[in-house]
Amino acid sequence: MRRARTLVATLVAIVTAALAGAAPAAADIWWGSLGTQSIGYASADGSTVDRGVIDSAFNPNGVATDGRHVYWTEIGLNTISRMDADGGGMRRYHVRATAPSGIAVAGEHLYWTQASDGAIGRARLDGSEIDPGFIAGAAATRGIAVTRDHIYWGRSGGGVARATINGVGTDASFLPGIANPQALATDGQHLYVSDVGNARIGRAALDGSGYVPAFVNTSAHSLAVDDGHLYWTDQGAAAIGRVRLDGTGVEPLFINGVQSPAGIAAAAARVRTLSLSASGLAFPAPQGLQTFSAPAQVTVTATGNGDVTLGAAHISGTGSADFLLTGDDCSRRVLRSGEACTLSVRFAPVMLGAHSAELSLGSDTGGGTLRIGLAGTAIVPATGAAAGGGSSGGSGGPGASGAGGSGDQTGRQVTRTRCVTNTLTSTPAKKRKRTSGRRKTAAAKRPASATTSAAQRAAAKTKPAQRKKAARRKTVERKRCATVVEPRTH
Structure with missing residues (x-):
């Protein structure tokens, strides 16, 4: 003990x-502009704004980021393009897909909705293992959001559907009663849904419970979340708005002067x-x-x-x-x-x-x-x-x-x-050798010279025996x- x-x-x-972990760094925001065919950028506090980081994006309807790269859909070119988060390394045709619209990133994969057939596609972040029919027959609109366990998407007939991250177990009526769910986003605890027909953003728990239909009253074309805010693009106001995740601090004109803003993405602080x-x-x-x-x-x-x-x-x-x-x-x-x-x-x-x-x-x-x-x-x-x-x-x-x-x-x-x-x-065990008293008496009666000779003869006989005994001794190394x-x- x-x-x-x-x-x-x-x-x-x-x-x-x-x-x-290290103290959280400021998050970054990217958006696609249909008016200028570009990808814009802003810092999390809005102090730095660049409306044309990439000025050759073709109808960037959906935008997503993994913090290292920014991805956007180009529906007319049937492709998903990519650039580094610092604005360099643009790669058009990173993933070839048929009419990709909404896009999301989770883990090591990209997920997107296809306007051509309503399916949900998937590929690895490096552009490999493209599966355009990952979830076939999904009847998906543009809105899509992905967590570690599930994929959520808006359905063309209304409501939000859900499937496991492996693309099975589709629940088409997961969150019913939303007429036009055009955009989705998640913060890992809640699901945010843009109900365009009613000009509002709703919120529910990831299991679909506790749905609040008017978390924010605003018209939102796309949604994005970082570790502090929910962001949206408002084409009517030509602006990007935001609100804190607790529903306070609504800023409808957080970034203004954006022509026809479409897709939007926000990178959570890297912890x-x-x-x-x-x-x-x-x-x-x-x-x-x-x-x-x-x-x-x-x-x-x-x-x-x-x-x-x-x-x-x-x-x-x-x-x-x-x-x-x-x-x-x-x-x-x-x-x-x-x-x-x-x-x-x-x-x-x-x-x-x-x-x-x-x-x-x-x-x-x-x-x-x-x-x-x-x-x-x-x-x-x-x-x-x-x-x-x-x-x-x-x-x-x-x-x-x-x-x-x-x-x-x-x-x-x-x-x-x-x-x-x-x-x-x-070492072998020693054997006791008995000596008869008669031999001892005989040896005692011999003269000294005779006794010495006998001892020498005994020694001569003993040496071969000792050598034989030593030979039987074994040494083993382990x-x-x-x-x-x-x-x-x-």
């Missing part, structure tokens, strides 16, 4: 898992955060000296909406020689939101007693370096059985650690092999090895 309490106290003292599957790794079972424990693992997951760049993982502290980093697919890696990596550690004590160390992993989050406590206790290993015939003999002491062999070198780490050798010696992963030093 004392040992267990010591391990827990050690971990509590060591573990400092800094998981806080970089990490989570750990375990705050520390304790090896509860006492480990034999110079033996290897089973590997213990900790999983690191990017939980924010921004990419996280990781540094090199390494073990440090007073007991660093007693713990081995045997698996690492985290070092110098970039984790996107939702991605994870794993670190594996084995306890291989080289000295008796309680040991502690720290597994560190750098990151560019606001919390900086992750620190994971390591703790274990080493004991004298159990005596090994003798090898070979005869009765059991004592085991030899543990051998020295074998030299680390050079292993594969990758861009992030070096793989080495660490070995421990134990020597076991087997070698245990483990692969160790270390960060590259250059």
Whole structure:
């Protein structure tokens, strides 16, 4: 019990898992203008406005962003185009689709509605794996919104439909009673619907409950959400409006002077955060000296909406020689939101007693370096059985650690092999030899010279026996090895 309490106290003292993300950065807004055939941009506070970042967009009816790129539909060209978020790297015909209209981004995919047949298409963000009939027969209007679990879209006959993120289980009457649902958006907790016929924006929970038909009274051609506001394009007012997500602070002319604004997208602030599957790794079972424990693992997951760049993982502290980093697919890696990596550690004590160390992993989050406590206790290993015939003999002491062999070198780490050798010696049991009293008496009566000669003769007979006995003694070396992963030093 004392040992267990010591391990827990050690971990509590060591573990400092800094998981806080960086302070949110300002979001960005993009929109398509049918009047100027362009893509415009504004900062979240409206202080910076560029109405023509791209001045060659052909009827950009739908606009979406993943924070790294901006995508827009060009219905007359049967394409979805893309540019970098800084305005460069434009790529027309990024995805070829038939009459794409509304568009949304979720995870690693683009989703769009097709005015030609009312289907919903899907492709990967890089433009591959295009599936124009991902949800066939959807009767979709322009409005579409996607969460991690579901796809929502407005139906041409009225109401909002929903399907799972895999495109199955369509519920055509998910949110009925909305005559003309032309635009949809979601903040991850609510679904916002533009009811164009009634010039209002409604809001409901993601399960369809608690629908408020007039969350904002305004006419909205398209909708977008960031982490603080709901935005809309108003073609009648030639403006972009916004309201706080709690329904207060309505600004119908947040950005004005926009000719026929159509699609709109808002990038939520990029928040970089990490989570750990375990705050520390304790090896509860006492480990034999110079033996290897089973590997213990900790999983690191990017939980924010921004990419996280990781540094090199390494073990440090007073007991660093007693713990081995045997698996690492985290070092110098970039984790996107939702991605994870794993670190594996084995306890291989080289000295008796309680040991502690720290597994560190750098990151560019606001919390900086992750620190994971390591703790274990080493004991004298159990005596090994003798090898070979005869009765059991004592085991030899543990051998020295074998030299680390050079292993594969990758861009992030070096793989080495660490070995421990134990020597076991087997000695046959001794047989007691009875000597008759008659022989002892005879030997005692012999003269000294005769006795010496007899001793010499006995010694001569004994030497071959000793050599034969030594030959029966066996020495067995047992070698245990483990692969160790270390960060590259250059």
